[in-house]
Amino acid sequence: MTDATTDLATGPITTNDGRPLKEALAASLAVRRRRAFLLVAPLFLFILISFIIPIGQMLGKSIYNDGFSSHAPALAAWFDAHPAGSAIDESAYVALRDDLVAMKKDKTAGEAGTRINYDISGTRSLFTAAARGAEKMQPPYMDAFLKLDKKWGDPNVWRAMRSASSPFTMDFYLAANDLKRNEDGKIVSVGEGQAVYKKLMLRTLVLSLEITAICLLIGFPIAHLLATLPMRKAMLLMIFVLLPFWTSLLVRTTAWMVLLQQQGVLNDLMVWLGIIGDDGRVQMIYNQMGTIIAMTHILLPFTILPLYSVMKTIPPSYVRAARSLGATSWTAFRRVYVPQTLPGVGAGGLLVFILAMGYYITPALVGGADGQMISNLIAFHMQKSLNWSLAAALAAQLLAVVLIFFWIYDRLVGIDKMKLG
Amino acid sequence: MALPVYATPLEKLWHYTYLGICALIFLFLIAPVIIVIPLSFNAEPYFTFTEKMMTLDPSGYSLRWYDSLITFGMQNPDAPRDAAFWWDFWQNATWVQVTKHSVIIGVFATLISAGLGTIAALGLTRPEMPWRKPIMAVLISPMIVPIIISATGMFFFYSMKWMPMLTEDGIGFGRLAGTYAGIILAHAALGIPFVIITVTATLSGFDQSLVRAAASLGANPRTAFFRVQMPLIMPGVVSGGLFAFTTSFDEVVAVLFIAANDQQTIPRQMWNGIREQISPAILAVATLLVIISVALLTVVELLRRRSERLRGMSPT
Numbered sequence: 001m002t003d004a005t006t007d008l009a010t011g012p013i014t015t016n017d018g019r020p021l022k023e024a025l026a027a028s029l030a031v032r033r034r035r036a037f038l039l040v041a042p043l044f045l046f047i048l049i050s051f052i053i054p055i056g057q058m059l060g061k062s063i064y065n066d067g068f069s070s071h072a073p074a075l076a077a078w079f080d081a082h083p084a085g086s087a088i089d090e091s092a093y094v095a096l097r098d099d100l101v102a103m104k105k106d107k108t109a110g111e112a113g114t115r116i117n118y119d120i121s122g123t124r125s126l127f128t129a130a131a132r133g134a135e136k137m138q139p140p141y142m143d144a145f146l147k148l149d150k151k152w153g154d155p156n157v158w159r160a161m162r163s164a165s166s167p168f169t170m171d172f173y174l175a176a177n178d179l180k181r182n183e184d185g186k187i188v189s190v191g192e193g194q195a196v197y198k199k200l201m202l203r204t205l206v207l208s209l210e211i212t213a214i215c216l217l218i219g220f221p222i223a224h225l226l227a228t229l230p231m232r233k234a235m236l237l238m239i240f241v242l243l244p245f246w247t248s249l250l251v252r253t254t255a256w257m258v259l260l261q262q263q264g265v266l267n268d269l270m271v272w273l274g275i276i277g278d279d280g281r282v283q284m285i286y287n288q289m290g291t292i293i294a295m296t297h298i299l300l301p302f303t304i305l306p307l308y309s310v311m312k313t314i315p316p317s318y319v320r321a322a323r324s325l326g327a328t329s330w331t332a333f334r335r336v337y338v339p340q341t342l343p344g345v346g347a348g349g350l351l352v353f354i355l356a357m358g359y360y361i362t363p364a365l366v367g368g369a370d371g372q373m374i375s376n377l378i379a380f381h382m383q384k385s386l387n388w389s390l391a392a393a394l395a396a397q398l399l400a401v402v403l404i405f406f407w408i409y410d411r412l413v414g415i416d417k418m419k420l421g
Numbered sequence: 422m423a424l425p426v427y428a429t430p431l432e433k434l435w436h437y438t439y440l441g442i443c444a445l446i447f448l449f450l451i452a453p454v455i456i457v458i459p460l461s462f463n464a465e466p467y468f469t470f471t472e473k474m475m476t477l478d479p480s481g482y483s484l485r486w487y488d489s490l491i492t493f494g495m496q497n498p499d500a501p502r503d504a505a506f507w508w509d510f511w512q513n514a515t516w517v518q519v520t521k522h523s524v525i526i527g528v529f530a531t532l533i534s535a536g537l538g539t540i541a542a543l544g545l546t547r548p549e550m551p552w553r554k555p556i557m558a559v560l561i562s563p564m565i566v567p568i569i570i571s572a573t574g575m576f577f578f579y580s581m582k583w584m585p586m587l588t589e590d591g592i593g594f595g596r597l598a599g600t601y602a603g604i605i606l607a608h609a610a611l612g613i614p615f616v617i618i619t620v621t622a623t624l625s626g627f628d629q630s631l632v633r634a635a636a637s638l639g640a641n642p643r644t645a646f647f648r649v650q651m652p653l654i655m656p657g658v659v660s661g662g663l664f665a666f667t668t669s670f671d672e673v674v675a676v677l678f679i680a681a682n683d684q685q686t687i688p689r690q691m692w693n694g695i696r697e698q699i700s701p702a703i704l705a706v707a708t709l710l711v712i713i714s715v716a717l718l719t720v721v722e723l724l725r726r727r728s729e730r731l732r733g734m735s736p737t
């Protein structure tokens with residue numbers, strides 16, 4: 001003790017080789033930090049390259065589409081020189097004709113037309129037809145184009161071309177929110193009949209919420225039972241939870257198709273029991289009900305397991321103490337037991353909600369028309385309509401919602417506390 | 422969960438109601454998995470129990486759907502069942518081909534994700550690891566990001582020519598889409614969160630003083646790792662790997678987007694079957710897959726118990 005104080009008095013504590021202790025410790029910590037990081041680095045790079053960058057690049061497509069701009073340089077130049085609102089004069093039609101002639105040569109009129117078609121449906125043929133006739137056109141081109149098709153005088157088409165002449169655009173986010181620009185460039189909502197995306201996003205949220213609620217409602221008693229039974233019995237019953245968990249998603253979805261069909265096992269059983277008549281068979285699949293039942297079954301283990309691991313840690317003596325102080329069993333359960341399970345409810349509920357939002361396979365197979373979720377629409381635009389930019393915009397919005405809930409999950413539960421089985 | 426002796430009649434009634442509710446939920450959980458098994462032996466092309474099945478009449482049951490699995494896609498399905506028939510089966514039967522693809526993809530994807538994942542988990546559980554939370558969030562993200570978004574992202578990225586590989590005109594840049602390497606990399610990425618979660622959970626229960634004890638007894642870091650730490654965390658690594666393998670074995674969306682037409686896997690073939698014309702043959706496949714999952718579950722449970730015993734956590 002006295003030695004140390006004299007050392008402190010004479011100067012900073014040093015290591016054997018004379019370096020200040022603080023510095024030496026910091027250096028050794030830096031080495032250990034670097035070592036830990038180097039262990040993680042290969043996997044981090046792998047995920048970055050094979051997962052994060054691909055998604056980032058895909059999301060980029062939602063604001064970048066050069067389908068029109070790369071094939072219409074003359075029009076782009078005209079739009080640059082003439083700000084929005086200026087009259088569409090002969091010089092614009094000259095630029096249009098130049099671009100169409102070039103498109104005809106490169107066979108890109110279809111691609112350029114498709115881009116405009118995303119904004120105003122039915123305009124793709126306008127471009128392919130005009131490209132065919134562009135070479136033979138005689139000036140004045142304005143009249144020539146209008147003679148070919150009146151739509152070439154439509155300010156809306158010109159507005160769409162102006163917007164598409166820059167590869168960077170917010171048009172797809174507008175479309176993904178059921179919005180569009182009118183002739184004056186103002187943002188207005190699309191007609192009642194065409195508004196689908198907001199409704200579907202809302203339905204995805206509502207369905208996920210319903211599924212989460214059902215999962216918590218029926219997962220809670222199961223987790224409670226498993227946590228309070230003697231170990232041996234609980235382990236045996238745990239198989240009922242873990243076996244579905246390990247069974248292929250497609251197998252479980254198929255099984256529900258078999259069970260819920262109109263000519264399926266459940267309807268047969270109900271007819272046999274006399275609950276319903278043979279002509280009153282219930283349609284339980286290929287609609288929202290099918291999606292909810294199958295997804296609840298698939299996601300239920302994700303609620304039960306976190307709930308179970310929290311309930312395991314709750315000492316039974318608390319409830320007993322409450323009872324001994326005069327609480328009824330219901331009060332003891334509500335005021336003493338349930339509050340202690342909240343971390344598990346939060347963990348299980350949030351995880352199920354996050355996973356449910358992104359479900360694709362099950363709704364696609366058993367959802368019918370009104371059981372589809374936003375993922376199914378993204379797949380539709382990817383594979384069928386081939387409007388990849390709109391698919392990317394929808395994906396970006398879905399991802400944003402999912403990431404917000406992932407962030408909440410991290411705040412409330414902590415991602416390093418995530419457990420499986 | 423026994424009733425206390427002081428329970429009122431109402432509480433007793435509620436207790437048995439509660440047990441009844443639990444039984445119904447367990448039925449809900451297990452019934453779909455079990456129901457496909459007897460139905461796959463249906464002699465009729467229906468998805469329900471026929472009268473003959475209910476009366477346990479042997480003629481109500483048959484192996485015809487399993488037979489159709491065997492012969493589907495074969496060149497000579499009606500040939501006598503000799504060596505040549507089984508060779509044809511091995512070479513041409515559709516379900517054998519898709520199983521081979523699934524196993525190859527699954528094994529390599531698992532090796533990548535379990536290998537890289539375990540090394541990363543070792544770093545992540547060190548107390549001095551910098552930026553642990555954000556890095557963990559990135560590594561877990563393949564599980565959180567909706568699969569349709571991951572698959573479309575990979576589709577675009579793998580459709581570009583950036584991967585150095587052997588192409589038709591020598592070594593050059595090629596696309597990963599339509600190659601086994603592409604699917605394997607995609608599935609490895611999707612399996613990583615499961616490895617990370619399982620192995621970090623095992624490592625956080627690992628007693629670091631064991632490594633220090635080994636060091637104090639003269640083991641160098643390498644020996645301490647391979648002789649002391651590795652055997653103790655191995656059960657966690659294997660069950661993480663099994664998680665990753667099932668993820669790949671069950672994955673259909675990425676395969677739909679990335680794989681070429683001749684690279685069907687079991688789930689993709691099932692997907693086709695369900696979308697087009699669902700026949701009880703699908704139930705035969707489902708039954709086989711249920712048997713596989715029972716086997717996997719058994720292995721994982723045994724490993725978990727072994728791990729608990731090794732760490733001295735189990736009361737038995």
